[in-house]
Amino acid sequence: MNVDANATDPVTQPQPLSRPEVSERVAEVVARLGSLAKVEEPLGVRTTYRVGGAARVLVTAHSADDVVAAGQAAIEARLPVLVVGNGSNLLVADAGFDGVAVVLGEEFFDISRANTASGPQIVAGAAVALPVLARRSVALGLAGLEWMVGVPGTVGGGVRMNAGGHGADMITTLVGVTIADVAAGRVIERDAAELGLRFRGSTLKSTDVVLSASFRASVPPMADAGHGGPTGEKLLTDIVRWRRENQPGGQNAGSVFVNPYDGADSAGRLVDEAGLKGLRHKSAQVSPKHANFIQADQGGSADDVLELMRIVADKVHSLHGIKLRSEVRLVGFNTTEFQTEHSEDRQ
Numbered sequence: 373m374n375v376d377a378n379a380t381d382p383v384t385q386p387q388p389l390s391r392p393e394v395s396e397r398v399a400e401v402v403a404r405l406g407s408l409a410k411v412e413e414p415l416g417v418r419t420t421y422r423v424g425g426a427a428r429v430l431v432t433a434h435s436a437d438d439v440v441a442a443g444q445a446a447i448e449a450r451l452p453v454l455v456v457g458n459g460s461n462l463l464v465a466d467a468g469f470d471g472v473a474v475v476l477g478e479e480f481f482d483i484s485r486a487n488t489a490s491g492p493q494i495v496a497g498a499a500v501a502l503p504v505l506a507r508r509s510v511a512l513g514l515a516g517l518e519w520m521v522g523v524p525g526t527v528g529g530g531v532r533m534n535a536g537g538h539g540a541d542m543i544t545t546l547v548g549v550t551i552a553d554v555a556a557g558r559v560i561e562r563d564a565a566e567l568g569l570r571f572r573g574s575t576l577k578s579t580d581v582v583l584s585a586s587f588r589a590s591v592p593p594m595a596d597a598g599h600g601g602p603t604g605e606k607l608l609t610d611i612v613r614w615r616r617e618n619q620p621g622g623q624n625a626g627s628v629f630v631n632p633y634d635g636a637d638s639a640g641r642l643v644d645e646a647g648l649k650g651l652r653h654k655s656a657q658v659s660p661k662h663a664n665f666i667q668a669d670q671g672g673s674a675d676d677v678l679e680l681m682r683i684v685a686d687k688v689h690s691l692h693g694i695k696l697r698s699e700v701r702l703v704g705f706n707t708t709e710f711q712t713e714h715s716e717d718r719q
């Protein structure tokens with residue numbers, strides 16, 4: 373049985389608020405944060421779906437203190453907090469997000485190599501793009517993080533989602549993280565084993581903001597360093613080519629539904645067998661190339677994407693008896709319908 377990590381966490385409970393209530397709470401946040409808080413900032417454009425509305429408040433954090441201040445202001449004002457990475461796993465409602473969105477600034481872009489007693493490690497800021505980290509690790513002469521070149525998220529979003537692909541995921545090499553626990557108002561270190569990492573998820577709460585992460589890496593054997601084996605560079609090229617050939621481009625957030633049974637079955641196969649590949653609903657379409665991707669049209673609507681998700685999930689349920697769970701984080705929709713397995717996934 374899965375633990376509902378947020379059952380007692382009012383910050384992440386869906387809270388339908390009236391407009392005046394939202395305005396009042398936003399005013400409280402602005403009074404506390406001053407110029408750090410930007411009001412009614414477009415949020416949908418910060419996601420790879422590129423649809424959806426604004427964040428009532430958006431904070432660009434330049435330090436751990438900014439992150440804690442923003443999170444605490446949200447909590448005091450009883451508004452939800454949402455840290456936004458590359459937005460490659462977010463669908464923001466057309467009505468926007470009635471809360472405080474936090475974006476990490478360039479102060480969280482560092483990558484460095486550390487030599488520890490148990491071998492080399494790579495330490496990366498939470499805002500580092502995973503493909504950048506993959507390429508940098510290879511440039512530093514290290515192996516083990518190449519798979520990240522195919523995942524268009526950031527280190528922070530990758531940890532929260534336990535991102536993975538090409539036979540690896542965060543669990544494979546993550547050593548530990550530095551987190552701003554904004555509910556407690558402090559910065560803490562956590563070992564990877566304490567994060568409840570599981571197939572495309574973790575027990576990190578919306579108030580746990582990853583600031584940086586360390587990864588185990590290895591020094592490739594001689595055969596890999598240009599003496600006949602696959603070099604890191606070749607691996608990167610192969611993964612990028614595979615992605616181009618097998619995944620659709622355009623506006624999407626990758627796989628929409630989590631592969632059931634902790635990845636043992638394929639959501640894409642179930643959608644395909646239900647005959648839904650290519651199905652269009654208003655401005656959203658199940659990709660004709662990959663049945664577990666839903667594309668949004670340019671200038672399209674996030675609500676259309678959600679409606680299409682419902683149509684697909686209902687059909688799969690009636691055919692296969694499986695309730696699909698959303699891998700994409702639904703922001704501002706005030707719905708829990710796709711969080712059937714892990715309710716801590718709510719935003």
Ligand SMILES: Cc1cc2nc3c(=O)[nH]c(=O)nc-3n(C[C@H](O)[C@H](O)[C@H](O)COP(=O)(O)OP(=O)(O)OC[C@H]3O[C@@H](n4cnc5c(N)ncnc54)[C@H](O)[C@@H]3O)c2cc1C
Nearest residue numbers: 457458459460461525526528529530535536537582625626
């Ligand atoms: C074309 C495409 C292909 C994809 N392929 C894959 C794939 O192969 N494998 C895979 O696993 N995923 C894949 N994804 C999904 C996505 O890239 C991953 O889930 C990624 O880890 C999300 O990172 P992000 O920075 O974009 O997070 P966001 O989408 O911004 O946020 C996702 C979640 O992480 C949280 N979050 C973000 N930053 C932090 C932080 N610093 N601290 C704590 N929480 C944070 C957010 O609050 C949210 O709950 C794909 C997406 C696309 C568009």
